[in-house]
Amino acid sequence: MPINIPIDLPARRILESENIFVMDEKRAFHQDIRPLNIVILNLMPQKIRTETQLLRLLGNSPLQVYFTFLIPATHAPKNTARQHLEQFYTTFSAIKDRKFDGMIITGAPIEHLPYENVSYWNELKEIFDWSKTHVTSTLHICWGAQAGLYHHYGIRKAKLSKKLFGVFEHKLLQKNERLVRGFEEFFYVPHSRHTDINIDDLKTISQLQVLSVSEDAGVCLIVSKDEKQIFLTGHPEYDTDTLKEEYERDLAKNIEIDPPLNYFKDIDGRALPINRWKAHATLLFMNWLNYYVYQETPYEWK
Incomplete structure (x- = not known):
């Protein structure tokens, strides 16, 4: 089954060109299937790009999935056209x-x-609390993960001496967890951040389980034992060239930054990015959608 997205969403044309099965709302309406309803709180500045990245990973599932895009009402995005936001996004109150x-x-x-200085922090706290009672399973990514760990468990972030930037090898610690079913013992994930989470802090929380860790990038994948979080x-959702564009953007702004590690490969004298993470990224999102969402959600919410 395909993902079900609005006819005019820009991601639609890109995904169709990649042979990802996309169905518009009109056609989906005539199928006698109860689709999964996924809400995406998109806090990234380049919203159209993030939409496409996430939908690509969720798009080759045998499940029909309907998406609702959400933005904070207490923050006005600066990098996405207002028309796009008004057409495809809603706010928490709705x-x-x-x-x-x-x-x-x-x-x-x-x-x-x-966290307390983020303009939409109070609204985000309300969304975090709401997700525990109104969502079967919530996937938090990068800063969203750090913010979620802080709000739900009081785990603080730690500032790094320099930006963690590149593609890093991770070791699987829990092979029997459904979220990483089919994973190899080692896999790659892109990172682009200035802060980190201390694994020793995570170990003090009995409700949490660390699934993977990297010698260079630290802890990567954490799951609550009730599988709701x-x-x-x-950033396994990143495109092949996303780190390259971030690197070139910072260089253009005269920001001191090292090239992303384990990312560029010299081919015929050209430094080209190599995607080492796509297969595991797809498997991770499919496992989450299947085992943590589809297998656990009630057919009818009460």
């Missing part, structure tokens, strides 16, 4: 009485701020 099968909370480039410190 959906807070609904229940969803799954939720994704993205990262945000605001690591330098204390997933925390992912990296």
Whole structure:
């Protein structure tokens, strides 16, 4: 079955060109299937790109999936056209009485701020609390993961001496967890962040289980033992060239930054990015959608 997205969403054309099965709302309406309802709180500045990245990973599932895009009402995005936001996005007040099968909370480039200084922090706290009773399973990514760990468990982030930037090898610690079913013992994940989570702090929380860790990038994948919360410190949803564009953007701004590690490969004298993470990224999102959402969600929310 395909993902079900609005006809005019820009991601639609890209995904169709990649042979990802996309169905518009009109056609989906005539199928006698109860689709999964996923809400995506998109905090990233380039919203259209993030939409495409996430939908690509969720798009080749045998399940029909319907998406609702969410932005904070207390923050005005600067990098996405207002028309796009008005057409495809809603705010928490409009959906807070609904229940969803799954939720994704993205990262945000605001690591330098204390959580309490984030303009939409109070609203985000309300969404975090709401997700525990209105969502079957929530996947938190990068800053969203750090913020979720802080709000739900009081785990603080630690500032790194330099930006963690590149593609890093991770070791699987828990091979029998459904979220990483089919994973090899070692796999790669892109990271782009200035802060980290201390694994020793995580070990003090009995409700949490660390699934993977990297010698260079630290803890990566954490799951609550009730499987309602997933925390992912990296960016497996990134496109092949996303780190390259971040690197070139910072160089253009005269920001001191090293090239992303384990990312560029010299081919015929050209430094080209190599994607080492796509297969595991797809498997991770499919496992979450299947085992943590579809297998656990009630057919009818009460």
